[in-house]
Amino acid sequence: MGPSSVVFDIGGVLIDWNPRYLYRKLLPDEESVEAFLRDVCSNEWNQQFDAGHIFSEGIEALAARHPEKASLISAFWERWQEMLGGEVPGTADILRRLKRENVPVHAISNWSAETFPIATKLYPFLHLFDVLVVSGREKMIKPGQEIFQRFLERSGLGAKDCIFIDDNAANIAAANKLGFHTVHFSTAEDLERRLVALGLLSKTGLSP
Structure with missing residues (x-):
């Protein structure tokens, strides 16, 4: 599976x-x-x-x-x-599509608890996550395994049930060790193709 x-x-x-x-x-x-x-x-x-x-x-x-x-x-x-600098081109659109297609979407972010509320006002899509783990609130950061474990406890998921997307290679390596499927993020187009290949995202709107 x-x-x-x-x-x-x-x-x-x-x-x-x-x-x-x-x-x-x-x-x-x-x-x-x-x-x-x-x-x-x-x-x-x-x-x-x-x-x-x-x-x-x-x-x-x-x-x-x-x-x-x-x-x-x-x-x-x-x-x-x-x-x-604004939204990373295309990725928030993928998040919205996943949400519309009823795929569970979550986040694990290294972010200050003081500045995250500023971001949520500017980027409403940050309210779409089913489970959101912000490092500054938890007082633990990636790539430490504790924050991934906190997410798994809170979501009730197993690592093998999740695909984790991050632009930081150390965070990807940490998630891999715990058994997460991973995507080392480069572009929204690459991410879209990977999610479609896994059956998590429909081909509608797939970039050429």
């Missing part, structure tokens, strides 16, 4: 989130942007918020270490919405 439920990642699969969208407005060139996001507001630093830490505390601590960049650091929270 193949999977009967579809489990989405959100950032990078359904929503285009990238801090470069903001910092390209605030810094003079691409080199400065990359240096700032590598050495100051790094991905590792941001992960603490996905894991449940409070933005105000994380920003205060980082600004104390880099006082000359305090205003840039504060912008990570104050202008967070400007890091959103």
Whole structure:
């Protein structure tokens, strides 16, 4: 038996989130942007918020270490919405089609509990999930196995019943170890073909 439920990642699969969208407005060139996001507001630093830490505390601590960049650091929270680039083309349409065809749809997302409500106001499709596990609320993040186990407990599903879609290779590897079927996301067109091949999505609207 193949999977009967579809489990989405959100950032990078359904929503285009990238801090470069903001910092390209605030810094003079691409080199400065990359240096700032590598050495100051790094991905590792941001992960603490996905894991449940409070933005105000994380920003205060980082600004104390880099006082000359305090205003840039504060912008990570104050202008967070400007890091959103819109829907990833085509994927939300697949989510809506699955929902219309009565396929159970769920999500496991690394996302801050403080900023996720902003996203839900901007992207109504985030209300479509049957079971939604947000790392910042659970205080556990992918690729840790605990968050996948939390999802399985909450949904009552087995890993083999689910196909998990994520753009991050480490998250895909973690899901594979637990027995999930997986798709390492690249494009909506590729995802659509895979879901059709599994019988989870009708061919109606299939891209050429």
